[in-house]
Amino acid sequence: MNAYQHPETNPLVSRDTRWREELRERMSTRERTSLPRVEMPEIPSEYRVKCNDEVNQGLSIEQAVLEARRCLDCPDPGCMKGCPVANHIPAFIKNVERRHFAEALEVLSLTTVLPAVCGRVCPQEKQCEAGCIYNKMKKPPVAIGNLERFVADFNREVSRQEGYGPVVPTVSKIASPFFGGIRIAVIGSGPSGLAFAGDMAKRGYDVTVFEALDRLGGVLKYGIPEFCLPKDVVNAEIARVAELGVKFVKNTCVGITMGFDELQEQGFKGIFIATGAGKPRFMGIPGENLPGVMTANEYLIRYNAKNTDDIYGQNVMTLRRKRVAVIGAGNTAMDAVRAALRLGAEKAMIVYRRSASEMPAREEEVRHAREEGVEFLTLHNPVEYLADENGTLCAMRLQRMELGEPDESGRRSPIEIPGAVETVDVDLVVVCVGYLPNPPEQLPDQLRSRQGKIKVDDESGKSSRPSIYAGGDIVRGAATVILAMGDGRRAAKAMSEAFEEIISNTTLG
Amino acid sequence: MVATIKKIHRHSENTAELVIADPAIARSARAGHFVMIRFSEDQPRIPFSIVDASPEDGTFTIIIHKGARLTHLINSLEVGRELPNLLGPLGQAFEVANYGTVLCIGDGEGFVPLLSVMHALRDAGCRVITVLSEFSEQNTCLQPDALKWSDDLYHSSSKERAAELIREISSREKVDMVVMTGPSDLMRLLTETARSLSIPARCILNMIMLDGVGICGICRVMVGGERKLTCIDGPTFDAYQVDFTQLLNRQRNFV
Ligand SMILES: Cc1cc2nc3c(=O)[nH]c(=O)nc-3n(C[C@H](O)[C@H](O)[C@H](O)COP(=O)(O)OP(=O)(O)OC[C@H]3O[C@@H](n4cnc5c(N)ncnc54)[C@H](O)[C@@H]3O)c2cc1C
Ligand code: SF4
Ligand code: FES
Numbered sequence: 001m002n003a004y005q006h007p008e009t010n011p012l013v014s015r016d017t018r019w020r021e022e023l024r025e026r027m028s029t030r031e032r033t034s035l036p037r038v039e040m041p042e043i044p045s046e047y048r049v050k051c052n053d054e055v056n057q058g059l060s061i062e063q064a065v066l067e068a069r070r071c072l073d074c075p076d077p078g079c080m081k082g083c084p085v086a087n088h089i090p091a092f093i094k095n096v097e098r099r100h101f102a103e104a105l106e107v108l109s110l111t112t113v114l115p116a117v118c119g120r121v122c123p124q125e126k127q128c129e130a131g132c133i134y135n136k137m138k139k140p141p142v143a144i145g146n147l148e149r150f151v152a153d154f155n156r157e158v159s160r161q162e163g164y165g166p167v168v169p170t171v172s173k174i175a176s177p178f179f180g181g182i183r184i185a186v187i188g189s190g191p192s193g194l195a196f197a198g199d200m201a202k203r204g205y206d207v208t209v210f211e212a213l214d215r216l217g218g219v220l221k222y223g224i225p226e227f228c229l230p231k232d233v234v235n236a237e238i239a240r241v242a243e244l245g246v247k248f249v250k251n252t253c254v255g256i257t258m259g260f261d262e263l264q265e266q267g268f269k270g271i272f273i274a275t276g277a278g279k280p281r282f283m284g285i286p287g288e289n290l291p292g293v294m295t296a297n298e299y300l301i302r303y304n305a306k307n308t309d310d311i312y313g314q315n316v317m318t319l320r321r322k323r324v325a326v327i328g329a330g331n332t333a334m335d336a337v338r339a340a341l342r343l344g345a346e347k348a349m350i351v352y353r354r355s356a357s358e359m360p361a362r363e364e365e366v367r368h369a370r371e372e373g374v375e376f377l378t379l380h381n382p383v384e385y386l387a388d389e390n391g392t393l394c395a396m397r398l399q400r401m402e403l404g405e406p407d408e409s410g411r412r413s414p415i416e417i418p419g420a421v422e423t424v425d426v427d428l429v430v431v432c433v434g435y436l437p438n439p440p441e442q443l444p445d446q447l448r449s450r451q452g453k454i455k456v457d458d459e460s461g462k463s464s465r466p467s468i469y470a471g472g473d474i475v476r477g478a479a480t481v482i483l484a485m486g487d488g489r490r491a492a493k494a495m496s497e498a499f500e501e502i503i504s505n506t507t508l509g
Numbered sequence: 510m511v512a513t514i515k516k517i518h519r520h521s522e523n524t525a526e527l528v529i530a531d532p533a534i535a536r537s538a539r540a541g542h543f544v545m546i547r548f549s550e551d552q553p554r555i556p557f558s559i560v561d562a563s564p565e566d567g568t569f570t571i572i573i574h575k576g577a578r579l580t581h582l583i584n585s586l587e588v589g590r591e592l593p594n595l596l597g598p599l600g601q602a603f604e605v606a607n608y609g610t611v612l613c614i615g616d617g618e619g620f621v622p623l624l625s626v627m628h629a630l631r632d633a634g635c636r637v638i639t640v641l642s643e644f645s646e647q648n649t650c651l652q653p654d655a656l657k658w659s660d661d662l663y664h665s666s667s668k669e670r671a672a673e674l675i676r677e678i679s680s681r682e683k684v685d686m687v688v689m690t691g692p693s694d695l696m697r698l699l700t701e702t703a704r705s706l707s708i709p710a711r712c713i714l715n716m717i718m719l720d721g722v723g724i725c726g727i728c729r730v731m732v733g734g735e736r737k738l739t740c741i742d743g744p745t746f747d748a749y750q751v752d753f754t755q756l757l758n759r760q761r762n763f764v
Pocket of ligand 1: 121122123187188189190191192193210211212213217218219220223224225252253254255256274275276277278300331332333335362438439440441471472473474478479480481482484
């Protein structure tokens with residue numbers, strides 16, 4: 001009854017097809033492993049800090065094919081185990097090697113709705129690329145993320161130039177119309193909501209995504225800046241989800257401007273909550289409400305909107321400050337500090353209480369930040385922000401830290417060095433010390449944890465209400481795009497199986 | 510269904526009253542709620558108080574009253590125009606009850622948020638006394654609206670006079686609550702006056718907002734020692750608890 005084709009039996013991804021065998025025989029393992037990893041072309045750092053252009057320029061066709069040759073098409077690929085959505089990595093890479101780029105995208109579309117996004121923002125070094133066999137040979141792993149990005153970008157460009165609509169995954173064509181009468185509501189249009197919506201639509205359900213803001217994509221849109229993730233790329237991937245039949249309703253904040261009861265009245269039978277963890281956290285130290293201290297969300301929303309929005313006449317120009325300090329060392333912090341350089345900061349600093357090796361940001365982003373001239377004040381923790389005579393931020397007091405004994409988790413936690421406090425002049429502080437979950441208002445209390453997360457079963461994403469599932473940052477706290485997507489996909493599988501079970505247990509009379 | 514502008518009353522070059530058709534908002538709007546609107550792609554998203562709503566007609570009313578910066582916008586609006594980027598109703602509704610006698614004080618420019626509250630308080634049986642502070646030529650057009658929901662109306666020419674009026678009126682009759690809006694320095698002064706007379710006070714804050722749903726933190730304010738967001742926890746707060754000094758500093762030196 002399930003029209004959704006099971007991947008293992010899908011010839012698209014089978015390793016035993018004739019062409020894959022031939023391809024494997026074409027080059028020896030020694031030949032393949034002697035090829036150097038193709039480096040991603042980047043805009044030079046002196047130039048890129050003066051513009052908003054994407055830093056990574058993407059692989060050319062020849063570069064991509066060359067890199068694809070490095071992949072050994074392992075029988076038991078370690079990379080796939082590291083991918084939270086279990087992308088069929090060798091299958092798509094081998095399609096790149098034989099230059100069947102459209103099929104490569106079809107393979108990726110089996111498991112992901114955001115290949116161009118993930119190819120750019122996934123921490124591959126901790127996921128797929130960490131599981132690659134090349135690591136065992138002490139060689140750099142296959143550039144899986146760069147190839148994923150190439151496949152998505154190439155196909156997008158082809159369909160744009162030929163004037164086609166978005167390239168739609170073929171699976172949609174085999175979805176049964178059987179579930180078309182079942183309405184599913186998704187709350188939040190970030191990666192988790194999009195992944196869930198895409199998968200449910202592929203399975204034939206009637207899916208509507210509600211978004212509080214006036215643009216779709218969640219953090220991908222309002223948070224991550226253009227120089228890491230161009231907005232066109234995100235829009236094109238969302239267009240592909242829409243092409244699957246998913247409806248989008250913007251400017252609707254569920255729980256505030258539309259009640260859960262209304263969702264029920266409108267006939268929604270299943271709800272997936274993917275509202276993210278957008279609520280900014282502060283450290284609770286003196287001076288955090290001074291003018292000149294702001295959250296990463298405020299800073300990045302204003303930065304991202306710089307060509308259009310001016311806020312009450314105070315547009316992005318007022319964000320152009322000489323000395324900018326960003327507190328924290330996650331991806332958000334790196335994005336913010338690099339945005340500061342692009343706004344003309346002479347001194348852009350990361351202030352982080354642990355040491356460089358504990359920084360949670362992606363390796364590539366840290367490297368980009370270093371190249372661009374960001375200063376890293378590691379083992380420093382802000383304890384107070386100071387104001388000048390006008391009441392505006394002028395300096396921060398930083399407590400020097402050192403790493404203590406490892407705690408139970410094995411991580412060496414930072415401890416204060418008594419008396420080592422220094423004052424550093426600064427004109428703008430951006431606080432990026434994490435986020436709090438954003439549960440919708442009106443949600444029954446029993447679904448919420450004390451920290452405001454939604455409590456669900458880890459595997460299925462199901463809450464204690466059978467009709468409500470949740471995933472992404474609202475369940476995990478601030479995490480990553482790919483984990484959010486993985487949650488969406490697992491919840492789609494579990495929810496659709498729940499519906500199928502109901503139907504298969506129903507008899508007439 | 511996309512919201513559309515049903516009617517426009519242009520009171521002056523700087524003020525326009527818009528009646529907007531949007532049945533869902535009309536149905537759920539309560540006194541104290543607001544909406545966020547982006548009129549066009551190159552405009553920011555701006556919060557507007559809902560001053561009136563008619564569930565029967567499926568419409569609600571806002572007043573655009575922002576001085577010269579929005580003049581161009583006001584002139585460009587026309588009936589029938591669709592407003593695809595409209596979000597609301599947002600914020601916590603004003604807690605309406607029969608409090609007895611309520612003194613409503615607002616400054617000319619910023620009086621708008623009080624209108625729906627006065628209306629609701631009157632409907633709940635309160636005696637509503639209004640003080641219009643620092644009214645200028647430009648906003649006298651709000652006076653008829655204010656008059657409609659007031660049992661008594663006073664004018665004051667300055668902040669200090671508005672504070673004095675609280676004393677005068679409360680010496681003549683029992684005042685059970687002060688509700689205020691307008692610039693933060695006015696509200697700070699009025700709050701101190703109300704506190705010295707032990708009259709409970711509510712303030713409707715006027716903060717810059719970006720998203721209106723609690724994401725950016727730009728609208729944060731300290732209330733009773735806790736950090737609150739005006740867009741989701743407010744815009745109405747217990748005035749005694751609000752740190753106006755900090756608020757004023759943030760507004761004066763906006764970065
Ligand atoms: C600046 C920044 C940079 C980052 N960089 C990276 C990176 O390089 N790599 C990486 O993997 N991860 C990165 N992350 C983390 C990643 O973006 C998040 O983990 C991911 O977006 C979470 O997805 P989500 O779908 O759970 O939530 P979100 O993307 O937060 O989406 C939630 C959506 O729900 C909407 N919403 C909220 N409440 C409601 C409601 N009541 N009704 C309707 N809609 C609602 C919100 O407006 C939002 O659009 C970054 C995060 C930030 C902030
Ligand atoms: S989605 Fe992320 S983890 Fe999975 S293959 Fe792509 S880059 Fe690797
Ligand atoms: S407007 Fe952004 S948090 Fe209130």
